[in-house]
Amino acid sequence: MPTDRAATTALPTALRRIVGDAHVLTDPATTESYRTDWTGRWRSPESTVVVRPADTAQTAAVVAACADARVPVTPQGGNTGLVGGAQPSVSGPSVILSTRRMAGIGAVDTADRCIPVGAGAVLADVRAAARKAGLTVGVDLAARDSATIGGMVATNAGGVHVIRYGSMRAQVLGIEAVTAAGHVFRRWRPLRKDNVGYDLPGLLAGSEGTLAVITAVLVRLVVPARRTAVAVVGVNHVADAQRVVAAVEASGAPVHAAELMTATGLGLVGRAGARNPLRRDVPYAVLVECAGTPDLLAEVLDEQDRVLDAAVEPGPAHRLWAVRERHTEVIAEVSQTPVVKLDVTVPSAAMSDLVAGVERLAADLPDSPRPATPVLFGHVGDGNLHVNIVDVPRGRQDEIVDAVLRLVDALGGSISAEHGVGRAKRAWIELGRDAVDLAMMRAVKGALDPDGLFNPGAVLA
Numbered sequence: 001m002p003t004d005r006a007a008t009t010a011l012p013t014a015l016r017r018i019v020g021d022a023h024v025l026t027d028p029a030t031t032e033s034y035r036t037d038w039t040g041r042w043r044s045p046e047s048t049v050v051v052r053p054a055d056t057a058q059t060a061a062v063v064a065a066c067a068d069a070r071v072p073v074t075p076q077g078g079n080t081g082l083v084g085g086a087q088p089s090v091s092g093p094s095v096i097l098s099t100r101r102m103a104g105i106g107a108v109d110t111a112d113r114c115i116p117v118g119a120g121a122v123l124a125d126v127r128a129a130a131r132k133a134g135l136t137v138g139v140d141l142a143a144r145d146s147a148t149i150g151g152m153v154a155t156n157a158g159g160v161h162v163i164r165y166g167s168m169r170a171q172v173l174g175i176e177a178v179t180a181a182g183h184v185f186r187r188w189r190p191l192r193k194d195n196v197g198y199d200l201p202g203l204l205a206g207s208e209g210t211l212a213v214i215t216a217v218l219v220r221l222v223v224p225a226r227r228t229a230v231a232v233v234g235v236n237h238v239a240d241a242q243r244v245v246a247a248v249e250a251s252g253a254p255v256h257a258a259e260l261m262t263a264t265g266l267g268l269v270g271r272a273g274a275r276n277p278l279r280r281d282v283p284y285a286v287l288v289e290c291a292g293t294p295d296l297l298a299e300v301l302d303e304q305d306r307v308l309d310a311a312v313e314p315g316p317a318h319r320l321w322a323v324r325e326r327h328t329e330v331i332a333e334v335s336q337t338p339v340v341k342l343d344v345t346v347p348s349a350a351m352s353d354l355v356a357g358v359e360r361l362a363a364d365l366p367d368s369p370r371p372a373t374p375v376l377f378g379h380v381g382d383g384n385l386h387v388n389i390v391d392v393p394r395g396r397q398d399e400i401v402d403a404v405l406r407l408v409d410a411l412g413g414s415i416s417a418e419h420g421v422g423r424a425k426r427a428w429i430e431l432g433r434d435a436v437d438l439a440m441m442r443a444v445k446g447a448l449d450p451d452g453l454f455n456p457g458a459v460l461a
């Protein structure tokens, strides 16, 4: 969207009138944390203005003011996204609309099992509120102390319990959002069934700030299992990890999580203080959480001849979970170059080929400054693997991303399982989405945001 210079100079003044002086940030030192993403790889220009509306009405007024000034708006929640989606990259003036002040959490509706929250409410706080009513949110992830519900809906976040409860889209019972025209769109009924026309809330889920600013969500809640058991199980092969998960499922115990780790990842997090609970070194480990008792889970594992070793505990088993959850943070700390971070799914039968293929590709890279090392982990029960490669030489990063994503496509997978496309994967969107599909997506974008106000440069070029 072309910008009118006179209007953009006046924009901060107009925004201050809407949200108050304290909530329009222009000083680059103050805006730094909003302008840099979690990985440190994506940075917005210093000229980016941050505006922090308090509620939906202010958000609508901010969007209208930005539209008048022809200045693009990038919504931002907790800024924990891993694909650069919350960092405007446009060279001209642009605005980050932070939702963090819209963090209100309403009363739990126990009859219809849901909770109304502002888009800026942080997942951990919403989970805590639900827990007081004996309920929980079906989605959980390691960034729970910062990730916002609005950001999680906007990315259709996955996390560790997708295998049990589905991803964030499935947790949306109602939604409120500000459109590019500055209108407030609201579907807000706690209904499990509602088939009147198109699923617009479902469309906004996963739209990554390109179609509307989500201001509030009516989040579905679920009844947590009364008892859970967690095991970290050592195996020789990826296929054996999949067999272990299938065996637990076949036992009738609902599986709540199934997370793959490798010897490399276990070694890294172990050196950072999260000790491998297994008594021997193993090539792969799978963390399985299921409803039931540790005795029942141990019984199932005892019957599996592929199991090399296992540590079983009653849930929540924080010690076992820490080994899995610390991967992202530890990987970021150890790499001497920006981590190549991909998030892909393949059909279950292709998972072993994916792992072997990534290891081959990394081995072909030059050992500079150190050998490039793949650290693979993730939600194996959903076919979702997080491909992280540390110490990839700076000049070879795009090449390895391209090779891995083409491998994923060739294996019939998806180049974005749960983190989204953002800016990081925009150049590869044609892999896995054909011309008709892309044309329909562009038509949706054109209809809902004809002037390209929201998050230009993310998702679609």
Ligand code: FAD
Pocket (backbone or CB within 6 Å): 038, 074, 075, 076, 077, 078, 079, 080, 081, 082, 084, 085, 086, 099, 119, 140, 141, 142, 143, 146, 147, 148, 149, 150, 151, 152, 153, 154, 155, 156, 157, 158, 159, 160, 208, 209, 210, 212, 213, 214, 215, 328, 329, 418, 419, 422, 455, 458
């Ligand atoms: P942000 O990073 O602020 O924004 C993400 C995207 O959503 C951007 O495109 C932004 O424009 C848009 N957006 C944000 N808020 C709104 C809004 N209100 N309206 C419209 N658009 C909006 N992700 C997973 O899926 N599964 C995981 O298991 C997982 N684990 C993680 C663990 C760690 C340690 C970290 C750092 C990240 C992890 N993530 C995971 C990624 C991240 O936490 C999720 O993508 C999360 O949903 C982002 O929420 P956020 O509030 O931080 O959004």
Ligand code: 2HG
Pocket (backbone or CB within 6 Å): 142, 159, 325, 327, 328, 341, 342, 343, 378, 386, 387, 388
């Ligand atoms: C997880 O499952 C997140 O922990 C982050 O999706 C994955 O760091 C990553 O690549």
Ligand code: ZN
Pocket (backbone or CB within 6 Å): 158, 159, 378, 379, 386, 418
């Ligand atoms: Zn994940």
